[in-house]
Amino acid sequence: MTERKLICVSCPLGCELTVMIEGKEVISVTGNRCPRGEEYARDEAVEPKRVLMTLVKVEGGAERVVSVKTDRPIPLRLFPEAMERVRELSVKAPVSIGTVLEENFLGTEARLVTTRFAR
Numbered sequence: 001m002t003e004r005k006l007i008c009v010s011c012p013l014g015c016e017l018t019v020m021i022e023g024k025e026v027i028s029v030t031g032n033r034c035p036r037g038e039e040y041a042r043d044e045a046v047e048p049k050r051v052l053m054t055l056v057k058v059e060g061g062a063e064r065v066v067s068v069k070t071d072r073p074i075p076l077r078l079f080p081e082a083m084e085r086v087r088e089l090s091v092k093a094p095v096s097i098g099t100v101l102e103e104n105f106l107g108t109e110a111r112l113v114t115t116r117f118a119r
């Protein structure tokens with residue numbers, strides 16, 4: 001059994017979590033003050049996830065790129081594939097904030113959305 005220490009980043013309290021792991025299975029989580037901490041620890045120990053933030057090309061506009069992000073965390077292991085996919089994408093100007101560029105991004109159920117306006 002392996003012990004892993006994590007800091008929960010789900011809220012500003014930053015609880016110190018201790019996760020006991022057997023193989024790929026989480027046996028216990030302690031130190032969390034609420035259920036979100038346990039969920040965070042189980043994800044982080046077995047399948048770490050992050051929100052992807054990057055840039056997508058803009059066609060025919062004054063700006064060459066627009067910032068985008070996934071609307072929920074996606075598995076970190078998919079980031080290389082996600083960046084390849086993002087490099088293939090482009091969007092025509094003008095672009096509004098919150099424009100959905102892809103639904104179910106890489107099969108994760110996350111949407112890839114713009115986070116800025118681009119002329």
Ligand code: SF4
Nearest residue numbers: 008011014015034037
């Ligand atoms: S365990 Fe709950 S209270 Fe503690 S940092 Fe995470 S979300 Fe906040």
